[in-house]
Amino acid sequence: xxxxxxxxxxxxxxxxxxxxxxxxxxxxxxxxxxxxxxxxxxxxxxxxxxxxxxxxxxxxxxxxxxxxxxxxxxxxxxxxxxxxxxxxxxxxxxxxxxxxxxxxxxxxxxxxxxxxxxxxxxxxxxxxxxxxxxxxxxxxxxxxxxxxxxxxxxxxxxxxxxxxxxxxxxxxxxxxxxxxxxxxxxxxxxxxxxxxxxxxxxxxxxxx
Ligand SMILES: Nc1ncnc2c1ncn2[C@@H]1O[C@H](COP(=O)(O)OP(=O)(O)OP(=O)(O)O)[C@@H](O)[C@H]1O
Numbered sequence: 001x002x003x004x005x006x007x008x009x010x011x012x013x014x015x016x017x018x019x020x021x022x023x024x025x026x027x028x029x030x031x032x033x034x035x036x037x038x039x040x041x042x043x044x045x046x047x048x049x050x051x052x053x054x055x056x057x058x059x060x061x062x063x064x065x066x067x068x069x070x071x072x073x074x075x076x077x078x079x080x081x082x083x084x085x086x087x088x089x090x091x092x093x094x095x096x097x098x099x100x101x102x103x104x105x106x107x108x109x110x111x112x113x114x115x116x117x118x119x120x121x122x123x124x125x126x127x128x129x130x131x132x133x134x135x136x137x138x139x140x141x142x143x144x145x146x147x148x149x150x151x152x153x154x155x156x157x158x159x160x161x162x163x164x165x166x167x168x169x170x171x172x173x174x175x176x177x178x179x180x181x182x183x184x185x186x187x188x189x190x191x192x193x194x195x196x197x198x199x200x201x202x203x204x205x206x207x208x
Contacts, residue, residue: 001025002146002177007056009042016042018200019056024193026145026175029168031182031191038197040181041081044150047179048078060146077144081151081181083131084138087124091115091134094123098138105137112163113137128155136164140171147171149180153187165190 002024009017016039024030032040045051047058049065049072058065065071085094092102105115113133123131132155140147153161165186168178182188194205 001061002179003057003059004047005057005059007043007046007053007058009039009046009051009053011042015200017046017053017197020195020197020200020202022193022195022202022204024177024179026177027172028193029172029178029180029191030193030195031180031188032195032197033182033188034197039200040197041150043197044078044148044179044181045080048072048076048080048148050078050080075145077139077142077147079136079139079147079149079152081154084135085123085131088122090120090122091126092119094134095138095141098141100138100141104141109143110137110141112167129157129160132156133160133164140167143171143174143176145175146177147179149178151182152180153182153184161186 007020046053063071196203
């Protein structure tokens with residue numbers, strides 16, 4: 001399970017997160033929601049180990065990733081809001097860069113992403129939606145115990161949105177902990193826990 005305790009973060013004099021706390025158990029899906037600029041991406045970056053908090057604690061399966069950063073590598077996957085891929089490299093080489101065997105695109109897990117036909121294409125020549133699918137595949141190929149996704153289905157058409165949502169349900173069934181920031185109704189209703197951020201504070205609702 002994961003426990004997020006009293007996370008605070010400012011940029012300069014601007015206080016963005018003012019003591020965010022919540023917990024999630026294996027198989028739980030948490031939606032981080034709130035208005036544009038309320039701090040969702042900042043929180044996701046902190047949870048994924050990209051940005052340090054000013055204060056607060058993280059506990060992932062009884063390990064402290066702030067004291068032992070390899071916990072992020074060993075337990076977590078992260079789909080950032082912006083494209084993390086190397087544009088000049090092919091899809092195949094990007095997968096390798098993220099530690100994936102490109103053959104995995106034929107496996108049951110990644111087949112719905114339909115990456116096989118674009119494996120040799122340079123990422124720079126792909127559409128925004130295709131890049132998104134590759135970025136998600138790079139983050140999930142090793143089935144991390146905890147997955148952070150920042151607006152995961154932005155730029156995807158309705159067909160791929162649905163297949164990624166189906167993948168998320170499977171991931172939950174396998175016991176994964178999914179934390180995602182989203183503005184999408186379909187994603188919010190997939191999540192049993194809603195963490196609503198406003199003025200730096202979080203309100204948590206357990207829906208089901
Ligand atoms: N690296 C940074 N340096 C300074 N300010 C930043 C930085 N990153 C984010 N901010 C500011 O922090 C605030 C929260 O930004 P953040 O991207 O976390 O919001 P968000 O809730 O994810 O927004 P959106 O829904 O539009 O994606 C904004 O005012 C933003 O300008």
